Structures are given as C-alpha cells and as structure tokens.
Amino acid sequence: MPTPSALPRTLDAWIQELEKVRLPITPTQQEQLRRLLRDNRRSLREIAEQLQHCPAAALALLREANRGGSSLNQPAESLEIALTRLGLQRSGEQVELLPVLDSAATPHALRQLQLISQHAAQQAGGLFSARLARLWQEIHWSSLLFLAPLWPLAFAQPTLFDAWERRVLGAGEPARKVELELFGVPLLQLALQLAERWRLPEWIVQGYRLLLNDHRLLVQALHIARDNEHPLHQQQHLDAAPALRRWLTQPGNTILLANCLALSAHASWGSDHSLRWQRLTGLYLQLPLGEVQAQIHQQAASSARQLEPRTLWHPAQALLWPWTASHLREPEAPVVQPAAPASPDWRQHCAELLRSPSPFLNLAQLTLCAGAALSACGLPRHLLLLSDRQHSRLRGQQASGLPEQAQGLELDPAPSPLLRRLLGQPAQLRLSPANMAQYSALLPGTLKALFPSEHLLIRSLACKGRVAMLLFADNDGRLLDDRQVQGFGKTAQCIERALDQFAQRGR
Known part of the structure; x- marks a missing residue:
C-alpha cells in the first residue's frame, strides 16, 4: 500500500497502482470456492450463481477471461461465459492466487x-x-x-x-x-x-x-x-x-x-x-x-x-425505523427560559447553561455543568460523546454513574446505522421494552455494556445546526417517568443553547 507522501496523482499512476492490487477473500470463502469449483455435479450456471456471493473472485475470473482478448473475442458479458472460456481447473488456479484475509482484517470501505x-x-x-x-x-x-x-x-x-x-x-x-x-x-x-x-x-x-x-x-x-x-x-x-x-x-x-x-x-x-x-x-x-x-x-x-x-x-435497515413516530422525533425549538420539571438545583444549572455571553472557559466546564443538570433532573447515569467535524469519531467528554473507561471512550460511528442517523441531524429517541429489540442491534456493543437497560434516552445535540454531541441517559436502568423524560428534553435544549453561546465566545 503506498504511503500518503507517494500517493498517485495522475490517471496513469493510479491505474498502474491499482492494477497491482489483488482483492482478498476470507478463509471461509476460499474453502467454499475450492469445493464449488471441484464439484462436477454442478452446471456452470449454478457455479456462477454461487460465485456472486464472493465479488472479489467474480471480478478476478472475469478479468482473467477477458485478458489479452482480440477484437474478434468479445468481452465476457457474464460469469458463466467467463467460466466457459477458462474452464474449472484454470478458474480454480485463479482463486488460489487471491490473498486470504479475515473479514475483520479487510478494510471496512471495501x-x-x-x-x-x-x-x-x-x-x-x-x-x-x-x-x-x-x-x-x-x-x-x-x-x-x-x-x-x-x-x-x-x-x-x-x-x-x-x-x-x-x-x-x-x-x-x-x-x-x-x-x-x-x-x-x-x-x-x-x-x-x-x-x-x-x-x-x-x-x-x-x-x-x-x-x-x-x-x-x-x-x-x-x-x-x-x-x-x-x-x-x-x-x-x-x-x-x-x-x-x-x-x-x-x-x-x-x-x-x-x-x-x-x-x-x-x-x-x-x-x-x-x-x-x-x-x-x-x-x-x-x-x-x-x-x-x-x-x-x-x-x-x-x-x-x-x-x-x-x-x-x-439501507434496508433504515426502512425498519419509524423516524417520524412519537418515540423518535425532531427536537423541539430551543427554549429561552427553562421550565421546572425538577429541583431548584436543576433550574440553577440550566440558568448557568443559558447565560450569555458563555461563562465557560472550555468545553470541559460546559459539559460538567450539563452533567450536573442531568443528575438533578433524575438521570444519574449519563454519557456525553463529542463528535469530530467529519462525524468519523466519537469521544467520551462527560460521564456520570458509569465505569471509569466511559470518560475516555472512543467510538467509530460508521458501523452503527443508528449512530450515523443521529449524527446526520438532531433527533431524540426513547428506548423501552416495546422497541428495544428493534434498536438494540443497531447500537455498538460498548454502549450497550455501559447502559444495560431497557429504558434509555438518546439525543443528538446540535451547534449552529450541525450535530456536535450525542447524549445518552437513564435512571440506573429503571422505568423513566414523564418528569424525567421532560427534564431530559429541556436539559438537552439548554446544552444546545450553551454550545451555541460557547461557539461565539471572543467574537
């Protein structure tokens, strides 16, 4: 693999570089392909249909069948034609030339x-x-x-x-x-x-x-x-x-x-x-x-x-999500003054978040105040994850009631369709026993381990219209009442207002 300093920058250079690449197959695929190409009971059409489950091998065989062809030898339009030209023995030899990598070692992008x-x-x-x-x-x-x-x-x-x-x-x-x-x-x-x-x-x-x-x-x-x-x-x-x-x-x-x-x-x-x-x-x-x-x-x-x-x-996973349902909705417009679903301490913390100009010298101070507000409204276990600008990495910014490793937690949101959706635009999700089975599989295992609960609140927090943080909170796994849910939503609004004020500091 070329180093960043030696990356090709022209078409000819890229073509020369990519021509040398042999796409990998997994050990399981290699064994399945070996058995498939040695099975004399199968027709070429049946073998071709099975090969579609291993795109790297399909491409390699089609390229080999078309290599060095003349104008009279038209390119193979299907893998069945490619197998006919190569024969099963030569096809098997081509499969043996492919590198073998475990799925976990193969780049996610490929x-x-x-x-x-x-x-x-x-x-x-x-x-x-x-x-x-x-x-x-x-x-x-x-x-x-x-x-x-x-x-x-x-x-x-x-x-x-x-x-x-x-x-x-x-x-x-x-x-x-x-x-x-x-x-x-x-x-x-x-x-x-x-x-x-x-x-x-x-x-x-x-x-x-x-x-x-x-x-x-x-x-x-x-x-x-x-x-x-x-x-x-x-x-x-x-x-x-x-x-x-x-x-x-x-x-x-x-x-x-x-x-x-x-x-x-x-x-x-x-x-x-x-x-x-x-x-x-x-x-x-x-x-x-x-x-x-x-x-x-x-x-x-x-x-x-x-x-x-x-x-x-x-994409089919997104078809299962009722994004317009009542339990997953666009956040309400930011509040100017906090309501009072919780204690005087909660109102004091929210007032601090809403102060203008921002009283916070750094983001750590802001999220510490946000955590105190969440605890005061009856959500002792919570986690704030900070996103980078490209939404390619999430990092633990503030945690309470969770194991120590939650504070420095780092997550790649790409494998999780739910995190990707929440990072795409501000939204709020309430998990309960009624929908936990639907959403649990879409959450990273690390987060499920931190919140072993069937009652969980999740919200993406925006700064200037762009998601900057993800917020997770629960009541130590117990059933959430309306007061706690209302307090969560209003606290999130205050945090968003605080993020906007913080972003304008010094201007």
Missing part, C-alpha cells in the same frame, strides 16, 4: 462497497430481469461489477475512500472538487479507464461514458421524470423526442439505474439524489413513483436478508 454492489445486483434483478428475461445474466453481472473498478481503491486506500464517502455522500460536497483534492483525478474517469482496460461488460463502460461525456440525454430524462404524477404528459414529451425515447429504453441503462439506486439509498432514502433516480426508474418502467418505491424497498429487504450485513450498513 466490504461496504462490495455490499452496495450486491445490493445493486438485487435491485437490477428484481426491477428489470422479468421484463428483459433473455438478458438477465448480463443485467445481473454488469450490475454487480459496475462499481468494481473502485474496489481496489477502497482496499488500497480505505482512509481516502472513507473521506470521500463522508464528504460527498454524507456532507453533499461537490464530487469533482473532493476527488481532485483527495486523489488528484475524477473517480468516474479513473473507473472508466479501468473498466476499459479490464474489458468489463460493455454496459458498464457505457454507463461511465454516459456519466462523464453525455449528460444531455440524462438531464432531459431526469427533467421529464420529475413529472411522475402525470404519465400522459411524460409520454407526450418522450414522443416529441424520439432520440431520447430510444436512448431511455436501452437495456444497458438498467445497470446505471440499479447502481445509482443502491448508492443513493446508502446515503439516504429520502434525499433529493435518491428521489431523482427513483423517478427516472419509474419513467423507464412506466410505473408511478409509489409503486417503484415499494418495489425498491422490497428488493432492498430481500438483499439484506440474503447478505446478513452484520457489521456493515445496509
């Missing part, structure tokens, strides 16, 4: 990106294969391997790739600006050149060329797709533009649609970016948006059941 690719293949199969039954293999394998040119990058430079994900998918920064800063080249251009070099299926190459070089048809189609509630108007627009209509119905577009649906859902189901691709899929399928969304959600759930993501984030 495993997450491969899961997105598998999710995209499920979307493509569920949405389009029935309509294009003769092309189902091409649709499936092209969808699975569309993001494959980026897999070596995620393996070789996981830190850079994580930074790209946070800034582009999470914070919405312009992709080209971030990519030039991090990599020196646009990722789409790098992916296109690798796809051409590896002779990946033509639909993959066409997809990258469309995104890079021909926005005109795509922009026109996205504009028409916005009018999803009036299908007759949409059809009239398409009839008036025959070239656009012919392009839209090309089967190769299913690959781009499936991957953009999976990638945008990875960031947020409800984002404008995700909605654009849902509408365009509706235009392609000639279906209303609601029906398209129902099918997309169904395929996401099927994908999650098959993949069992465990430590990885799958």
Whole structure:
C-alpha cells in the first residue's frame, strides 16, 4: 500500500497502482470456492450463481477471461461465459492466487462497497430481469461489477475512500472538487479507464461514458421524470423526442439505474439524489413513483436478508425505523427560559447553561455543568460523546454513574446505522421494552455494556445546526417517568443553547 507522501496523482499512476492490487477473500470463502469449483455435479450456471456471493473472485475470473482478448473475442458479458472460456481447473488456479484475509482484517470501505454492489445486483434483478428475461445474466453481472473498478481503491486506500464517502455522500460536497483534492483525478474517469482496460461488460463502460461525456440525454430524462404524477404528459414529451425515447429504453441503462439506486439509498432514502433516480426508474418502467418505491424497498429487504450485513450498513435497515413516530422525533425549538420539571438545583444549572455571553472557559466546564443538570433532573447515569467535524469519531467528554473507561471512550460511528442517523441531524429517541429489540442491534456493543437497560434516552445535540454531541441517559436502568423524560428534553435544549453561546465566545 503506498504511503500518503507517494500517493498517485495522475490517471496513469493510479491505474498502474491499482492494477497491482489483488482483492482478498476470507478463509471461509476460499474453502467454499475450492469445493464449488471441484464439484462436477454442478452446471456452470449454478457455479456462477454461487460465485456472486464472493465479488472479489467474480471480478478476478472475469478479468482473467477477458485478458489479452482480440477484437474478434468479445468481452465476457457474464460469469458463466467467463467460466466457459477458462474452464474449472484454470478458474480454480485463479482463486488460489487471491490473498486470504479475515473479514475483520479487510478494510471496512471495501466490504461496504462490495455490499452496495450486491445490493445493486438485487435491485437490477428484481426491477428489470422479468421484463428483459433473455438478458438477465448480463443485467445481473454488469450490475454487480459496475462499481468494481473502485474496489481496489477502497482496499488500497480505505482512509481516502472513507473521506470521500463522508464528504460527498454524507456532507453533499461537490464530487469533482473532493476527488481532485483527495486523489488528484475524477473517480468516474479513473473507473472508466479501468473498466476499459479490464474489458468489463460493455454496459458498464457505457454507463461511465454516459456519466462523464453525455449528460444531455440524462438531464432531459431526469427533467421529464420529475413529472411522475402525470404519465400522459411524460409520454407526450418522450414522443416529441424520439432520440431520447430510444436512448431511455436501452437495456444497458438498467445497470446505471440499479447502481445509482443502491448508492443513493446508502446515503439516504429520502434525499433529493435518491428521489431523482427513483423517478427516472419509474419513467423507464412506466410505473408511478409509489409503486417503484415499494418495489425498491422490497428488493432492498430481500438483499439484506440474503447478505446478513452484520457489521456493515445496509439501507434496508433504515426502512425498519419509524423516524417520524412519537418515540423518535425532531427536537423541539430551543427554549429561552427553562421550565421546572425538577429541583431548584436543576433550574440553577440550566440558568448557568443559558447565560450569555458563555461563562465557560472550555468545553470541559460546559459539559460538567450539563452533567450536573442531568443528575438533578433524575438521570444519574449519563454519557456525553463529542463528535469530530467529519462525524468519523466519537469521544467520551462527560460521564456520570458509569465505569471509569466511559470518560475516555472512543467510538467509530460508521458501523452503527443508528449512530450515523443521529449524527446526520438532531433527533431524540426513547428506548423501552416495546422497541428495544428493534434498536438494540443497531447500537455498538460498548454502549450497550455501559447502559444495560431497557429504558434509555438518546439525543443528538446540535451547534449552529450541525450535530456536535450525542447524549445518552437513564435512571440506573429503571422505568423513566414523564418528569424525567421532560427534564431530559429541556436539559438537552439548554446544552444546545450553551454550545451555541460557547461557539461565539471572543467574537
């Protein structure tokens, strides 16, 4: 792996670097692949279908089958064709060349990106294969391997790739600006050149060329797709533009649609970016948006059941969360004066938090006062986690009633979809026996060990509209009454006001 000082900064340099990368498989996958390729009872189609569960091996075999081909030897459009060209013995030799790493030793960025690719293949199969039954293999394998040119990058430079994900998918920064800063080249251009070099299926190459070089048809189609509630108007627009209509119905577009649906859902189901691709899929399928969304959600759930993501984030998990339900809601507007759900001590601490200008010399003083307010309103066990600006690390800032290690606790929120959601925007969640089973699996084990409770309050605290801290509190595991819940919410509002005042100090 190159050192940061020696990172490539040109397309040629990146291609040379990534060409040397061999993607790893796990010991379990290696043993399963050995048995699979030695099983003479299976057809090549059955073997190819099993290989989809190991994307690294699928890519390696397809690349080997296409290596050194001539213009008369068309690239293999599916893994079944690749297996036919290689034969099972040579395929087995290629599998033996792949490095073997435990899942825990494989960069999270690579495993997450491969899961997105598998999710995209499920979307493509569920949405389009029935309509294009003769092309189902091409649709499936092209969808699975569309993001494959980026897999070596995620393996070789996981830190850079994580930074790209946070800034582009999470914070919405312009992709080209971030990519030039991090990599020196646009990722789409790098992916296109690798796809051409590896002779990946033509639909993959066409997809990258469309995104890079021909926005005109795509922009026109996205504009028409916005009018999803009036299908007759949409059809009239398409009839008036025959070239656009012919392009839209090309089967190769299913690959781009499936991957953009999976990638945008990875960031947020409800984002404008995700909605654009849902509408365009509706235009392609000639279906209303609601029906398209129902099918997309169904395929996401099927994908999650098959993949069992465990430590990885799958968008289907977000479909289980009632974010608009009463127990998970947007925080109320900040208060100007605290109410009195608790003792005079609580009111005194809150008044200190609300003072302007901020009386606190540092953040430790502020959070110490916040902890005292929480204790005074009947929540003796609590933890304040401070987030960095990129929301890539959480650190224990203030703790009470918890083991000593809670004070210096450090957490990576990326594997936890619940923490990621709370860091995305301010929200409050009340855990109880009624919903504990639903949410417990989404919390890091470290936090569950600190709060072995079925009655827990969680809230993200914002400073100037951006989440800066996460707050966890309970009543030593006992049932929470309305007074304590009300006190928690109002104390959180006071802490947010204190954070805003503290941020303005010295101005």
